Amino acid sequence: MKLQVNDIFNKELPADAVTDNSRRQVEHACFSFVTPKQTAYPEMLHVSPEMLEQFGLSEADSKSESFLNVFTGNTVYPGTKPYAMCYGGHQFGNWAGQLGDGRAINLFEVNHNNNQWVLQLKGAGETPYSRTADGLAVLRSSIREYLCSEAMHHLGVPTTRALSLALTGDMVLRDVMYNGNPAYEKGALVCRVSPSFLRFGNYEIFAARQDVSLLKTLVDFTIKHHFPHLGQPSKDTYLKFFNEVTQRTLRMIIHWQRVGFVHGVMNTDNMSILGLTIDYGPYGWLEGFDYGWTPNTTDRQHKRYRYGNQPNIGLWNLYKLANALYPLIEEVEPLEAILDAFKVNFETESLTMMRNKLGLQMDDVFDASLIQQLEDCLLLAETDMTIFFRNLAKFEKEDASAGFNIIKDAFYNMETVSEDIKQKWNDWFARYASRLELETLSNSERKKHMNLVNPKYVLRNYMAQLAIDEADKGNYSLIDELFQLLKQPYSEQPENEKWFAKRPEWARNKVGCSMLSCSS
Incomplete structure (x- = not known):
């Protein structure tokens, strides 16, 4: 297996001076070097052929021992230095301070056919940002993320992608519903892929610490590599940058509303600076049309992240990003003008989206x-x-x-x-x-x-749960069946008509089908 590694983030930005993997506040750094945890009996369950192509890899590569070892954390790819990012965030409306990659480790970056990708293992073990957690992931949540990120791509929704899904061979203790009933589950890993995993929280942490120099360094890096068309760093360029992030965020949420997707945990640390859907935790699709529905048990009381409120939360999060960028701009009015335009543009774009769903062109x-x-x-x-x-x-x-x-x-x-x-x-x-x-x-x-904008097949929670239940028994065939189904969500696929069905009654109140926790 040969990859065209082209690391940028961990070469151009300042690293944590402390090299031991202890939980701590990481100061004056964008990331910390960390090595993935060794896994006991790794087993590759599924690999995305489309993502293999993106890296110039073959199916034979995906079956190699080196592929298995690298993408289960047992081998560090030659010449690379894995790392976890430092960021903060607002969680459920409150500033949470430093958060960071608590169970995600960025392996390396690959450049193939002039496309730059970051490959990241989710569930790869402890990092300085893990706080009290173990940094691991379970099969249940890994199946949901693997299937959903690829399904969203084929729906035409801006999203991170997934390369692979693997078992670690380790058992992981989890309290699924946070109700004092922990149990051991199969450990797993997803290799997530994106041009960047930068989030609003990456900028918020430095603004909160009044580290304007590092904030500027990170923003300039982001513009250089991900928004180069905006020009050289300047106050005007920073405003253009914020405006484009705002537009991308708006576009992403419009797509969510179009297909009935509810993210479930729109904290600022879960908002991609590139306007991609990121961090598939307690997500879900609307079954019954309901503006008040949220899939997140943690959000059950206040329903902050309910379907109908996603546009408002997107705007709220953008306000927090504007506050973080303010030290580089030092003018309120132009930032407010961009935020005000979000409200107007959302109404316009939402109307256009609904017209398309109804087949209205005029x-x-x-x-x-x-x-x-x-x-x-x-x-x-x-x-x-x-x-x-x-x-x-x-x-x-x-x-x-x-x-x-x-x-x-x-x-x-x-x-x-x-x-x-x-x-x-x-x-x-x-x-x-x-x-x-x-x-x-x-x-x-x-x-x-x-039929080009109204999908026939989406990853309903009960479908994912069926795949999870089968996988728990050692049968992984349903993962591939759903993977193949969701590659053509707008096609009729008469041979798959059984999946064009309402949520069955048994799934109405079943854990994993109706409500999910942040550990899901």
Whole structure:
């Protein structure tokens, strides 16, 4: 196995002067050198062929002993120096101080075909940032991250990627629901991949410590390698940088809302500076359309990170990033103007996204009202978001009365759908049919466009849980089945129709299917 290693982060930025792997406050450094923990009986469970290609590797490489050893932490690739990053963050609205890579170790960077990638092992052992944790990961959470990051990419959502999923052969103690009932689980590792794992919190930590010199060093590094089109560092360039981060964050959240994805823990240390979905913990997809749903047990009471609040939290996090960058800019007004534009742009982009989901290509002043009426209807009875929008593409404007029958499979319980609710749906379909008369696309053309933005298959929590349950028994075939399914989320795939289904009733309140903890 030969990789084109091109380390940048750990060569251009200041390292922790302390080299022992003790939990501590790391000062005046962007990272700490650390070696992954040796694993007992490593076993590679799955490798992404697409990501292998990104690094110029073959399938034969992925089956080699060197690949297994490097991507399970047992061997440090020649000429590289693994490290963990230092960052802080706001968690559930409160400043948490230093956080850092507590269970992630960056192995090295690879440059292939002019694409730069950081390869990072999640669950590779303790680092100076692990605090009281063991730095390890379990199979349950690793399967969820591996499958979801690749699924999100194929959905067209900006995301980090995953190269490999492996067992460590070690058992790891976890309290799944934080309720005082810890149990041993299979240890595992995911090799995560991204152009960068920099987060809002990487900048916040230096601003909080009033280390403006190191803050500037990191921002200049970020612009040089990830936003070079913005030009040389200057106050104007820093504003352009913040503006682009804002736009990328907005674009990412719009995609989340489009497919019904709920991140579950949008702390500032989980916000990518590149606008990528990062840190797949207690995430989930909407089953029933519900603005108030969060998959995170820790967030159950206040629902800070609920589906409907993700745009607001994205903006809140951007305010914190603006505060962190302020020492380099020293002007409030231009930062506020960028943040104010986020609010306006979100309304515009959200309307465009919903128009696309409804197959509307022409603008109409009444579209916002039509969409609001639709959302009101979706909340009348538990309605599966994915199935609803996918089936809606079958609607034909000449037959508005058939609309309800087209989407009725999306209801979880038809007994809750009263005549009054049915009438409200019929009213909406009549209005939708009238609106479609303004469009030039035929029914079949509109269906094609709608099916490009409304996925048929998403990684519902119960699907991931089925794969986890099988893996716990030593059967890993369902991991690959779902991996292959989710590579074509917009295709009909009639042979996989069983996955185009509402959440089964057994999964409604099952741990791992309805609510998940941050250890998930």
